[in-house]
Amino acid sequence: MKIVIRMPNWLGDIVMSIPFLYALAITNTKSSLILIIREEYAPLFEYLNFKKKIEIITFNKKRYSGISGPFRFVRDYRFLSNADIYYTLSTSFSSALIGWLLKIKSRIGYSSDLRRLLLTKSFTFSPFNQNMKHRSQEYMDLLLLPTLNSFNIFPDDIIKVRNEINDGDEYYLINATSEAPSRRMPIQKWVELITQFQNTRFIFSGLEKDFSYIEALIVELTKNNNNNNNQYINLAGKTDLRKLILLISKATYIISNDSGVAHLASLLSKPLVVFFGAGDPNNTAPISYNNRNVNNHNIRIEKLNIPCSPCLKNYCSKKDSSAYMNCLKNLNLNRQKLNL
Numbered sequence: 001m002k003i004v005i006r007m008p009n010w011l012g013d014i015v016m017s018i019p020f021l022y023a024l025a026i027t028n029t030k031s032s033l034i035l036i037i038r039e040e041y042a043p044l045f046e047y048l049n050f051k052k053k054i055e056i057i058t059f060n061k062k063r064y065s066g067i068s069g070p071f072r073f074v075r076d077y078r079f080l081s082n083a084d085i086y087y088t089l090s091t092s093f094s095s096a097l098i099g100w101l102l103k104i105k106s107r108i109g110y111s112s113d114l115r116r117l118l119l120t121k122s123f124t125f126s127p128f129n130q131n132m133k134h135r136s137q138e139y140m141d142l143l144l145l146p147t148l149n150s151f152n153i154f155p156d157d158i159i160k161v162r163n164e165i166n167d168g169d170e171y172y173l174i175n176a177t178s179e180a181p182s183r184r185m186p187i188q189k190w191v192e193l194i195t196q197f198q199n200t201r202f203i204f205s206g207l208e209k210d211f212s213y214i215e216a217l218i219v220e221l222t223k224n225n226n227n228n229n230n231q232y233i234n235l236a237g238k239t240d241l242r243k244l245i246l247l248i249s250k251a252t253y254i255i256s257n258d259s260g261v262a263h264l265a266s267l268l269s270k271p272l273v274v275f276f277g278a279g280d281p282n283n284t285a286p287i288s289y290n291n292r293n294v295n296n297h298n299i300r301i302e303k304l305n306i307p308c309s310p311c312l313k314n315y316c317s318k319k320d321s322s323a324y325m326n327c328l329k330n331l332n333l334n335r336q337k338l339n340l
Contacts, residue, residue: 001031002083004104006095007041010179011241011260012284013135014041015267017089018048019289020139025053027145034080036098043241070094074101088119089139108142132282171201173247173265175256176217177210177236180314182278183258185328191220193255193333194230197340201231203251205244205261208237253340262286266299273338276303277328280310300338302331 039058086099111122266286
């Protein structure tokens, strides 16, 4: 049997889909799994202990963008039309259209708008704030198998990284960025937290477009240094996914906004603090993938329960109000409270 899976478009969602892939692999031992994934995220699968069961097709977002994108993809990968099952973990219309254009007999995914017309079996997301399931469990539900806990994954066996960082180089990895501004803690809050440390090395991750933002943060940190002798290193835009995995694996601690970096840290079973703004932790918080860490004791989620949160909006709607970004602006960042 040949099973094609259109993977999610974002790193955090991809990490949350790994239990789904693992369950699919161990319950279909004689099947081949073909993943369609954005090319920048493909290296993650080099580290999975069941990688031999997986074939990767990279999806170039620029080449397959726009209305004609799915048609170009199907033209390039027509051989996928002989697959038996097509799962779409992406919620985009184009991802469902690809399965339909390939004429794969069984097409499974979550429905929204016209997507249900393109799927042979569609599911509905759990209602917002009403018995909302975690994203990883929502993916598992597509398989009609037992709950996520029945398919524990062991990061100690999954992740293998080269020891390219000296053991003596201790540092905290900071991810102060996020795709959505509503999930990005203000610079002054990062200054409030980081200046509580003494003689500590901080490495900042991020994309190339985040470099100037991190530079601005480091400027503010330097202004407020108070002779604490901290060291700040901006690696935004200077790490590919392989290097990011390595940096996370060797870090003393990861401190992060709600982001893909936080999910990678949870996959690697690293001590982690995550600051949540607009997102809903019940649905997308990093979780433990290790049955030796079932209580998530290495993961601390910091979230304020205020009337407008979680709003799930990419931009705070209270821009002209004193309540603007209160979900992150009013967090208590006492280092001892956070166990940092």
